[in-house]
Amino acid sequence: MKIAIIIGSTRPGRKGEAVAQWVHDIAAKRGDAQYEIVDIADFTLPHIDEPFPPMMGRYSQPHSHVWAEKIASYDGFVFVTPEYNHAPNGALKNAIDFLYAEWNHKAAAFVGYGVSGGVRAVEHLRLILANVAMATVRPQVELSLIHDFAEMTHLTPGAHQEAAVGAMLDDLALWVGALKPAREARIAA
Numbered sequence: 152m153k154i155a156i157i158i159g160s161t162r163p164g165r166k167g168e169a170v171a172q173w174v175h176d177i178a179a180k181r182g183d184a185q186y187e188i189v190d191i192a193d194f195t196l197p198h199i200d201e202p203f204p205p206m207m208g209r210y211s212q213p214h215s216h217v218w219a220e221k222i223a224s225y226d227g228f229v230f231v232t233p234e235y236n237h238a239p240n241g242a243l244k245n246a247i248d249f250l251y252a253e254w255n256h257k258a259a260a261f262v263g264y265g266v267s268g269g270v271r272a273v274e275h276l277r278l279i280l281a282n283v284a285m286a287t288v289r290p291q292v293e294l295s296l297i298h299d300f301a302e303m304t305h306l307t308p309g310a311h312q313e314a315a316v317g318a319m320l321d322d323l324a325l326w327v328g329a330l331k332p333a334r335e336a337r338i339a340a
């Protein structure tokens with residue numbers, strides 16, 4: 152099982168990178184899947200510039216193919232998401248919008264961060280991902296800018312947060328493990 156930990160923010164000075172690294176450090180100790188960090192910023196995606204809806208699978212731009220190939224290689228995802236104006240940030244939404252089949256019938260989990268733990272961004276993401284046929288697990292990690300970041304800047308997660316990541320990854324691994332053979336059987340049929 153391969154699970155990507157996706158850094159949603161592409162902003163210079165973003166907190167997302169430290170959050171993703173912290174999640175990866177916890178996940179890497181588990182041994183139930185191969186966990187990798189995927190940084191949207193590395194793919195320099197423009198605002199979606201495809202002439203056909205991704206659902207049609209007719210990608211035309213080289214960057215779409217590169218992004219599609221990367222996402223297709225994973226069985227599940229942890230979305231590390233900031234909250235911008237009570238929603239996920241635009242770069243993450245755009246990166247999701249670019250693809251369709253590569254997300255289908257896979258499982259996702261969320262690590263949100265913000266003044267209120269990024270909960271509103273995560274709720275939006277659950278709705279968005281439902282439309283690309285992803286299953287989203289119930290447990291989520293909510294990092295408070297006030298309590299889990301020193302001076303609202305440096306990640307200093309509370310002691311309970313590592314257990315929260317563990318509970319989230321337990322469910323994610325369960326669902327990724329259940330969906331992978333089902334997806335493969337459907338492709339083979």
Ligand SMILES: Cc1cc2nc3c(=O)[nH]c(=O)nc-3n(C[C@H](O)[C@H](O)[C@H](O)COP(=O)(O)O)c2cc1C
Pocket residue numbers: 160161162164165166167168233234235236237238264265266267268269296
């Ligand atoms: C455009 C913008 C809008 C924001 N809106 C919210 C918000 O609605 N709720 C919130 O908790 N934090 C909000 N913030 C603060 C972010 O949570 C904080 O800047 C965080 O560090 C952003 O994540 P990043 O550094 O990984 O990009 C906003 C920040 C930006 C840049």
